Amino acid sequence: MMHPKFAVVGHPNKGKSSIVSALAMDDSVQISDTPGTTTKKRSFPLKVDGEILYELFDTPGFQRARRVLAWLEQHDVSADKKHEVVQLFINEHKDDPKFNDEVELLEPIMNGAGIIYVVDGSKPYGEEYEAEMEILRWTGQPSMALINHIDESDYSEEWKRALGHYFKMVRTFDPMNTSLEQHLSILESVAQLKEEWTASVKASIRLFEKYHEQMLDRSAAVISKVIYKSVSLVEKLTFYGEDATKDEKNRIEEKYKERLRALERSTQKSIESIWNHDHLQKEQQSFPLEGMDLFSEETASVFGLTRKELLVTAAASGAATGAGVDLLFGGATLLLGTGLGAVIGGVGAFFAFNELSEVKVLGQTLGKRYLEMGPMENRNFPYILLGRTVYHTTQVAKRSHAVRGVAEFHMDSIFKEKWLNDDLRKSLEKYHKKFRSGKEIEAEELAEYEVLIRDVLKYLI
Amino acid sequence: MNLKSYLDLFELLGTDTSSREERRAFGLVNVVTKNKPLEQLSAWVYENKTKLKKPALSETFSSTLYSMTLLISVIALLFGFLSGVGLLSYNGHEPVNVIYFIAMVVFLPLFTMTLTLFSMFRANVTQSMLVHISPAFWMEKILGLLPNKIEDNLKEVKINPLLANWIVIKRSQIIALAFSFGLLLALLGVVATKDIAFAWSTTLSITPEAFHHFLHTLAFPWRDLYPSALPSIELIEQSQYFRLGDKLSDEMIQNASKLGEWWKFLAFATLFYAIVLRFTMYVLSEFGFKKAIQRSCLSLDGAERLLRDMNEPIISTYANENEQQFIQRHTAYDQMINALDASYDVIQGWAIAKENLSVIADSMKVISPKFFEVGGGNTLDEDMEIIYHSRGEVLLYVKSWEPPTMDFIDYLEALVKRVDKVLVCPVGTLEDKYETEAKEVNVWARKLSMFGSAKVWLKV
Ligand SMILES: Nc1nc2c(ncn2[C@@H]2O[C@H](COP(=O)(O)OP(=O)(O)OP(=O)(O)O)[C@@H](O)[C@H]2O)c(=O)[nH]1
Numbered sequence: 001m002m003h004p005k006f007a008v009v010g011h012p013n014k015g016k017s018s019i020v021s022a023l024a025m026d027d028s029v030q031i032s033d034t035p036g037t038t039t040k041k042r043s044f045p046l047k048v049d050g051e052i053l054y055e056l057f058d059t060p061g062f063q064r065a066r067r068v069l070a071w072l073e074q075h076d077v078s079a080d081k082k083h084e085v086v087q088l089f090i091n092e093h094k095d096d097p098k099f100n101d102e103v104e105l106l107e108p109i110m111n112g113a114g115i116i117y118v119v120d121g122s123k124p125y126g127e128e129y130e131a132e133m134e135i136l137r138w139t140g141q142p143s144m145a146l147i148n149h150i151d152e153s154d155y156s157e158e159w160k161r162a163l164g165h166y167f168k169m170v171r172t173f174d175p176m177n178t179s180l181e182q183h184l185s186i187l188e189s190v191a192q193l194k195e196e197w198t199a200s201v202k203a204s205i206r207l208f209e210k211y212h213e214q215m216l217d218r219s220a221a222v223i224s225k226v227i228y229k230s231v232s233l234v235e236k237l238t239f240y241g242e243d244a245t246k247d248e249k250n251r252i253e254e255k256y257k258e259r260l261r262a263l264e265r266s267t268q269k270s271i272e273s274i275w276n277h278d279h280l281q282k283e284q285q286s287f288p289l290e291g292m293d294l295f296s297e298e299t300a301s302v303f304g305l306t307r308k309e310l311l312v313t314a315a316a317s318g319a320a321t322g323a324g325v326d327l328l329f330g331g332a333t334l335l336l337g338t339g340l341g342a343v344i345g346g347v348g349a350f351f352a353f354n355e356l357s358e359v360k361v362l363g364q365t366l367g368k369r370y371l372e373m374g375p376m377e378n379r380n381f382p383y384i385l386l387g388r389t390v391y392h393t394t395q396v397a398k399r400s401h402a403v404r405g406v407a408e409f410h411m412d413s414i415f416k417e418k419w420l421n422d423d424l425r426k427s428l429e430k431y432h433k434k435f436r437s438g439k440e441i442e443a444e445e446l447a448e449y450e451v452l453i454r455d456v457l458k459y460l461i
Numbered sequence: 462m463n464l465k466s467y468l469d470l471f472e473l474l475g476t477d478t479s480s481r482e483e484r485r486a487f488g489l490v491n492v493v494t495k496n497k498p499l500e501q502l503s504a505w506v507y508e509n510k511t512k513l514k515k516p517a518l519s520e521t522f523s524s525t526l527y528s529m530t531l532l533i534s535v536i537a538l539l540f541g542f543l544s545g546v547g548l549l550s551y552n553g554h555e556p557v558n559v560i561y562f563i564a565m566v567v568f569l570p571l572f573t574m575t576l577t578l579f580s581m582f583r584a585n586v587t588q589s590m591l592v593h594i595s596p597a598f599w600m601e602k603i604l605g606l607l608p609n610k611i612e613d614n615l616k617e618v619k620i621n622p623l624l625a626n627w628i629v630i631k632r633s634q635i636i637a638l639a640f641s642f643g644l645l646l647a648l649l650g651v652v653a654t655k656d657i658a659f660a661w662s663t664t665l666s667i668t669p670e671a672f673h674h675f676l677h678t679l680a681f682p683w684r685d686l687y688p689s690a691l692p693s694i695e696l697i698e699q700s701q702y703f704r705l706g707d708k709l710s711d712e713m714i715q716n717a718s719k720l721g722e723w724w725k726f727l728a729f730a731t732l733f734y735a736i737v738l739r740f741t742m743y744v745l746s747e748f749g750f751k752k753a754i755q756r757s758c759l760s761l762d763g764a765e766r767l768l769r770d771m772n773e774p775i776i777s778t779y780a781n782e783n784e785q786q787f788i789q790r791h792t793a794y795d796q797m798i799n800a801l802d803a804s805y806d807v808i809q810g811w812a813i814a815k816e817n818l819s820v821i822a823d824s825m826k827v828i829s830p831k832f833f834e835v836g837g838g839n840t841l842d843e844d845m846e847i848i849y850h851s852r853g854e855v856l857l858y859v860k861s862w863e864p865p866t867m868d869f870i871d872y873l874e875a876l877v878k879r880v881d882k883v884l885v886c887p888v889g890t891l892e893d894k895y896e897t898e899a900k901e902v903n904v905w906a907r908k909l910s911m912f913g914s915a916k917v918w919l920k921v
């Protein structure tokens with residue numbers, strides 16, 4: 001049996017390509033406010049391991065609908081022969097540049113595609129659309145209408161009345177704000193176009209759900225890997241001479257930071273790739289490694305944990321030992337008093353709040369000497385990186401593939417509250433502590449961490 | 462999965478460039494191994510073996526490991542043999558005290574095996590301290606210091622510490638086994654070549670009965686099968702030896718032939734405690750090592766991703782071929798006017814109904830004797846008819862939000878042939894009070910510039 005096909009057709013510049021882009025999750029489709037952007041039909045197959053479940057077509061808009069209709073109407077035939085006339089039209093005008101767009105858009109329909117007719121519900125209905133709808137009726141293919149809203153205003157009532165004469169099913173869809181539910185609900189409608197297609201489209205719906213899960217899984221895997229890799233990262237630099245120069249110390253610090261940044265960059269790329277946003281252009285705050293003022297109230301509240309949160313987390317996860325415990329209890333009793341700032345300042349030094357990691361000189365006795373930096377000592381770092389990465393992932397995952405232009409990723413302090421609570425912080429800290437220890441992490445442990453991250457993503461996306 | 466395939470996997474994962482499609486294809490072809498990640502990984506290693514650079518890391522590593530183990534084992538065997546000979550050295554004056562030998566073949570193994578058991582439990586946790594006590598660990602460190610002993614590329618191998626622990630544990634068992642064989646050989650050799658008088662002696666006040674009881678307990682694995690390999694109470698009494706007494710008691714001399722009977726016990730004790738038990742430990746360590754390899758394989762960087770790629774169906778939704786780049790022409794349009802005249806010969810509305818047309822004209826304070834709706838619901842013939850009746854200057858209203866189609870251009874083409882001037886005037890919706898947006902007007906300007914007729918003007 002042939003797989004179902006659907007052709008997205010309509011007037012020029014009404015968002016056909018946007019809808020296809022959103023449904024096919026393809027961010028490379030050309031979308032612009034110039035009418036006539038799409039000049040050739042394009043196929044967007046849904047494939048599992050190479051097997052096509054359905055095929056979606058983007059098409060150019062109608063340009064000479066009245067002329068085509070006039071041609072068709074010259075042939076006075078009974079209803080059951082009308083589609084043959086349309087085929088005849090295609091055959092006769094294949095090489096006629098005048099009807100390039102019509103031929104392109106009618107071809108997939110005559111090859112069996114169901115019709116998804118797109119209109120802009122934010123602009124009034126007009127009689128000029130009737131020729132197009134009439135032509136579509138001549139093809140005899142099952143059809144539905146999709147009302148898109150390019151602007152704020154709403155004329156959908158008049159549209160629905162008009163479309164009702166031509167289409168059994170009329171739905172609204174916003175390609176710029178898609179969610180999995182909306183996507184699937186459109187597919188549910190599409191499944192009803194023709195009985196033979198229902199099973200296949202329903203299978204596609206299940207597949208999309210699976211796909212979404214797959215993307216969540218993959219994202220969680222990538223995120224947990226980067227946290228582990230960044231926190232446990234160790235950078236080495238061999239040096240000659242008695243002692244490392246200041247320059248050499250700076251160099252290793254730069255190298256270390258650059259590696260961290262590179263890890264974040266490549267993670268973002270992977271995430272974008274997982275969510276099919278390979279062409280994403282973005283603008284975002286750079287990672288606050290410089291000057292490492294991680295603990296300024298502002299940075300901490302936006303990205304990582306505040307001092308208090310860190311202390312509580314550390315205590316709960318048993319990270320605090322020795323002096324830490326003393327300071328903590330001291331801190332707890334003083335929490336209400338005026339000495340809080342001072343106590344926390346002291347604890348801050350203990351927890352290496354402000355540094356990334358110490359630069360160590362190693363190998364003195366063996367003749368080979370090198371500087372070493374890492375693993376990450378900063379307790380706040382994993383939360384900052386995690387926060388940024390999770391934020392980036394949710395933004396990418398939620399972004400419709402029809403949206404073009406530069407994405408602005410500016411995380412605010414509210415975001416952290418959305419996903420990070422005390423319990424989660426406690427569970428995360430257990431792993432962060434392990435990552436920091438420099439010991440090898442078992443696949444299972446990383447998998448457990450991944451589950452935590454996945455739950456966060458699932459909740460946010 | 463063995464150490465070799467682990468190392469191959471390590472090397473392959475580091476250099477692999479296969480695409481997700483290729484990996485999935487492999488997963489689909491090898492369906493039998495589905496849900497068995499380790500089998501999948503080893504099948505993958507097998508398939509990709511040819512991609513390894515020669516000599517493979519695993520080859521060099523295993524052969525180095527093998528030769529080192531062999532060397533150390535031979536040394537241990539010799540050492541065991543010499544120790545055995547030393548312990549059993551009999552100068553003909555004093556009998557050989559079996560206590561030393563028992564300590565060597567029973568208590569030392571029991572002690573080290575306890576430590577081994579301990580380190581086995583700890584091996585999975587971290588870098589175990591106990592592993593560092595092992596001779597295998599240190600001998601290797603020492604051998605590692607010898608120049609050219611370890612090839613350069615071996616230094617790149619980052620063996621999972623868990624696995625490293627198990628490598629050391631397993632090899633310690635082999636070495637200990639070799640040592641024990643040395644002891645057994647020494648015992649058999651000495652017994653066969655010399656006539657030794659065994660005795661037992663201790664400072665502690667232990668009665669022969671108690672000692673017998675103790676030996677009886679030690680001999681539990683073989684005492685029923687080989688009763689002669691357990692010294693009888695008489696033999697124990699006869700062979701007790703006091704340093705402060707006569708050189709050799711009469712009783713001992715009388716029973717000299719019997720004293721030799723001890724060797725059977727010693728041989729069985731060596732066989733059971735130093736060899737059989739140690740072999741059990743070896744089997745255990747082999748088992749732990751196998752498990753460690755399996756776990757380490759899964760922890761290798763990239764292994765999880767590889768498995769995921771093999772097992773997850775590839776779902777794709779994007780277009781097969783690339784789109785032709787759409788090039789937007791930005792020719793400036795200069796046939797524009799800002800204000801309308803007060804009257805026109807004809808006013809037409811493209812897909813705008815006649816009654817609306819007069820309202821629009823009213824609101825813009827333009828008058829005309831003729832109003833026509835063109836395009837829209839008209840037939841092409843009706844449009845031609847209207848063109849036929851038009852002349853002079855035509856004000857052509859268009860819906861600013863609707864893009865100019867070729868249908869419109871066709872009409873314009875026919876119209877300009879007939880009239881002197883056409884002024885295209887985009888209007889917004891009634892709700893917007895016919896206000897237009899610059900963006901929309903630009904679309905019209907671009908279209909008209911492409912049309913390129915001197916008679917056509919655009920109201921902006
Ligand atoms: N805000 C908003 N803009 C939209 C929406 N749908 C489409 N657009 C915009 O409308 C313009 C036209 O969209 P396209 O998807 O290129 O329209 P098309 O029907 O494919 O156009 P042609 O290929 O030229 O026929 C683009 O600028 C889109 O960004 C929508 O739902 N909301």
Ligand SMILES: [Mg+2]
Pocket residue numbers: 016017018030031037038059060
């Ligand atoms: Mg398009």
